[in-house]
Amino acid sequence: MTNTVYFDDPDASWTFTVTDKAGNDLDWTPVEVAADSGPYDLTATWEDVPSASRKLKVSLAGLAAGMHRLYLKVPGGNDLTLGSVYVRVR
Numbered sequence: 001m002t003n004t005v006y007f008d009d010p011d012a013s014w015t016f017t018v019t020d021k022a023g024n025d026l027d028w029t030p031v032e033v034a035a036d037s038g039p040y041d042l043t044a045t046w047e048d049v050p051s052a053s054r055k056l057k058v059s060l061a062g063l064a065a066g067m068h069r070l071y072l073k074v075p076g077g078n079d080l081t082l083g084s085v086y087v088r089v090r
Contacts, residue, residue: 002067004086005060012060016082017053018072025050032073033058033082040073058082065089 005012020026027050032040043059058070063085070082 002084002086004088005063007063007065007087007089010061012063012087013057014060014085015047015055015057016070018056018080018082019053023052025052026054026056028075031056034071034073034079035063035068040071042070044072056082060085060087063087 003014005014018026026046029046031044031046033042033044033056034040035042042063045057047055047057056072065087067084067086069084072080072082074080
């Protein structure tokens with residue numbers, strides 16, 4: 001599934017649900033998210049209380065138009081693919 005946001009939206013963001021298979025609470029900071037093979041420089045924040053399944057809101061403002069795959073950097077583990085977002089120009 002691809003999520004769509006608009007290039008000219010200064011508050012463009014998408015919220016992903018992240019689940020820890022081992023049941024550990026998701027609560028680390030900073031939360032680092034990258035688009036495609038770029039640097040981990042997207043702003044992301046955990047929502048709600050720490051638990052094994054938690055919502056992660058990723059700011060997409062300023063991301064170039066086009067299709068992007070987002071990755072979450074997991075401390076001490078493998079990066080997690082969050083999904084794809086399509087940034088459209090109106």
